[in-house]
Amino acid sequence: MKPKTILSFLVLLISLSLAQSLQTVHADTAYDVNTPVKKKYKRALVVAGGGFQTAIFLGIIEGALKSPNPPDVIVATCGGSVAAAITNAFPNVEDRRKFLVEDYYESFRDVKLENNGFRYLIKSFFRVLGAAKSGVKEKIPPIFEDYMVNIPIDPKIMPKLNIPFNPQGIPIIIIAGELDPEFGPDHVGELRRGRKLVTQTFFTDPMTATLLEGFESPVAYPESTVRKETKTIIDKTLVQASRASISDFYGTSLQNIDGTFYVTGATDLYAIEVGEYVADEVIMTYKRPFPKMFQKAMKSVFRYDSNKRLKEVNAKDAAYWIDITDTNTTLAKEEFGPAINWLTWKVNLRMAKTFEEYDARVTKLWNYGEERAWEALNFSVRNWKCHVRERNKGNTDFNHPSVKSEPCPVKKQK
Secondary structure, eight states, rough: OOOHHHHHHHHHHHHHHHHHHHHHHHHHHHTTTTOOOOOEEEEEEEEEEEETTTHHHHHHHHHHHHHHOOSSSEEOOOOOOHHHHHHHHHHSHHHHHHIIIHHHHHHHHHOOOOOHHHHHHHHHHHHHHTOOOOOOBBOOOOOSSOSEEOOOOOGGGSGGGGOOOOOOOOEEEEEEEETTTTGGGGGTTOOOTTTOOEEEEEOOOHHHHTTTTTOOTTTOOTTSSOSSEEEOOSSBBHHOOOOOOOOTTTTBOOOEETTTEOOOOGSSSSSSHHHHHHEEHHHHOOOOOOOHHHHHHHHHOOOOOOOHHHHHHHOOSSSSSEOOOOOOHTTTOOOOSSSTTTTTEEEOOOOEEEEHHHHHHHHHHHHHHHHHHHHHHHSSSOOOTTTOOOOOOOOOOTSSHHHHTTTOOOOOOO
16 A cells, blocks of 8 residues: 555544544533633632531632732632632622622521431431441432421522623632432432442533533542543523532432432532643642541442542642631631530521621621631742641641641641
8 A cells, every 4th residue: 555545544544533532522511512612721719618608718719819819710619609609690899798798698598497306316317327338238328308407499599690600700610419310319228339320510601611521520439429420511500500519418408400419519529620620720728627427428428538538639739728727616606507516416507696697707707718818829839738727637648748748847636
């Protein structure tokens, strides 16, 4: 065969292979294949959420945006997703503050305790322990009923966020977990048999979606229920996306969109790899570990150790680290959300009794977040972690080479 003929044949094979590859890549994506590919962002702020800490996360976002090194995209999970949605909807900081103080206050008043007594706590305790067992008898856990807090699913709970992702606002990526049809109310109690039943899902805009193409979930461990392939969705509203991300099983009811169930952004709570994938550098929050019971609750669904994952992430390299490890002590009286009173064995919903109390508490929470972001983003040394106030064996692997090489004073390991 002549060299020219061979060359033509190779070109044809490569062309056919490329065409097939492109077809495969785009077949399962939710965005238009004609959408131009976005260049990577410069700096991603990854807000690893938690509970009712929206005001803290809004403060973190504001502090980061005002800093010398502002982000141009936000990756958010759980409680951080609500703050990201508010930021995307309202590019002006005064509008965000107004929404937090007025609209969000009204939404808070719709949050009610569903179960809070001694019998419920005991039942929940054994339910989580039973579901967290591993091995050949591992079953699909009961996460579709008997939840603690009623957070409305109706998008009308926050009408100003019942809008598409705002192209004029800062781009955001909200993370949740999509449950397979085989992981539904009718399948509770069935043996899992090693099946991958959760898909790490991104809610975002069409342009940012192009950057997420090909991303593989970092929590798709062999024992995990999370599959390696991820999914991107661009046609849902901000309130649908954020409500999906705060769907903490056992804690509240799951988000149901068009017959599909979604669970918490804790599917991949510490999503530093997503930030690395879409941006040149990452601003990351440094968090405290889960209490053992919450850790077991997460493991009962995702089948991996969330605190081990936290230590893995905290040992990684990021441009800046925002310390929020001490919220449970510094802000003990200001934080919102359910808390167990061990004297009475009841769950209390730590909500504000008056508007004035609410306003004062969210202001302090916002200021805390803003100050911590400003603190972190003004360090001249990249990947500086020595300012983190509460590093312990629960959130830090002190034997990791990157931790050992830090120039920090030796702190007592709790």
